[in-house]
Amino acid sequence: xxxxxxxxxxxxxxxxxxxxxxxxxxxxxxxxxxxxxxxxxxxxxxxxxxxxxxxxxxxxxxxxxxxxxxxxxxxxxxxxxxxxxxxxxxxxxxxxxxxxxxxxxxxxxxxxxxxxxxxxxxxxxxxxxxxxxxxxxxxxxxxxxxxxxxxxxxxxxxxxxxxxxxxxxxxxxxxxxxxxxxxxxxxxxxxxxxxxxxxxxxxxxxxxxxxxxxxxxxxxxxxxxxxx
Numbered sequence: 001x002x003x004x005x006x007x008x009x010x011x012x013x014x015x016x017x018x019x020x021x022x023x024x025x026x027x028x029x030x031x032x033x034x035x036x037x038x039x040x041x042x043x044x045x046x047x048x049x050x051x052x053x054x055x056x057x058x059x060x061x062x063x064x065x066x067x068x069x070x071x072x073x074x075x076x077x078x079x080x081x082x083x084x085x086x087x088x089x090x091x092x093x094x095x096x097x098x099x100x101x102x103x104x105x106x107x108x109x110x111x112x113x114x115x116x117x118x119x120x121x122x123x124x125x126x127x128x129x130x131x132x133x134x135x136x137x138x139x140x141x142x143x144x145x146x147x148x149x150x151x152x153x154x155x156x157x158x159x160x161x162x163x164x165x166x167x168x169x170x171x172x173x174x175x176x177x178x179x180x181x182x183x184x185x186x187x188x189x190x191x192x193x194x195x196x197x198x199x200x201x202x203x204x205x206x207x208x209x210x211x212x213x214x215x216x217x218x219x220x221x222x223x224x225x226x227x228x
Contacts, residue, residue: 002119003027005046007037007063008081009055013104017050020108021115034058041067046076048118050111053082053093061096068097068157075145075158077118081106095198097157121185135171135224138213140164149210159184160203163196167214167224176221196222 004026008014014030021028029046031037034055041049041063049067053060060080067073080098093101100118102111131143139148145161147154156164166175166183175183177196184199200222204211213225 001025001027002047003029003044004048004050004115005029005031005037005040006050007031007034007041007055007060008050008052009033010052013052013081016108017111020112024112024115026115032056034060034063038063038066041073041076042070045072048077048079048115050079050081050115051098053080061093064093064096064098068155071155074155075161077121077158079111079114079118091195091198094159094195095202097202099157099159117185133165133168135168135226138168138210140168149207149213154206156203156206160199160206163199164203164214167222171224172226174217174220174223180221 002025004021006014006017006021006028008017008030009032011032014032018028018030029040029044031040035057037051037055038058040046051060051063055063060082064078064080067076067078074097077100078098080093080101081104082093082101083104100114102114131141133140133142137150140146140161141148142165145156145158147156147161147164162184163180166180180196184196200214200216204214207213215223215225217223
């Protein structure tokens, strides 16, 4: 049975989600504030987390950041809920590690569909014929969801890992945002193409001095720098 952690301070929304997800056969844990939600997330691995942006005690952004800092939780799918419809808030949520988002008010059926999509996407990440991909001193271990540059391990979210893997697998080839969206979402995209830019910025920040490994091709997309 898949375990869903819901972190939502609105009691009506929290109970509504708990009821409908339970009806779908999920095991559901409900939390009413950010601090409690973070404790539950770190104590027990959830298959997916539904996280409200505006929470008491610890807001959703901080909860998301701390979950992503945990090595065993960094690829757990997170769907962020926000009452704010402005794109900047959505982009910000994705930038700190959320995999998807929904703005309130939302349809419960649509949210449940998103949950199934995220779970399917995660289940198809693991195995390909080649688990290790190398370009120069960069290594991607698909079986362990690890990226290394030289001796340094780079911690990435699941969405970032899938995007980076798509790029390094085709060095020198320009991939459009639509193609990268397919790589991130498994072909069941619900994100907007600008979110790819957010993920790229986040990856570059984590790469530090190696940030130029991902090159922008204006008007087309991105490519991975070929090893010299």
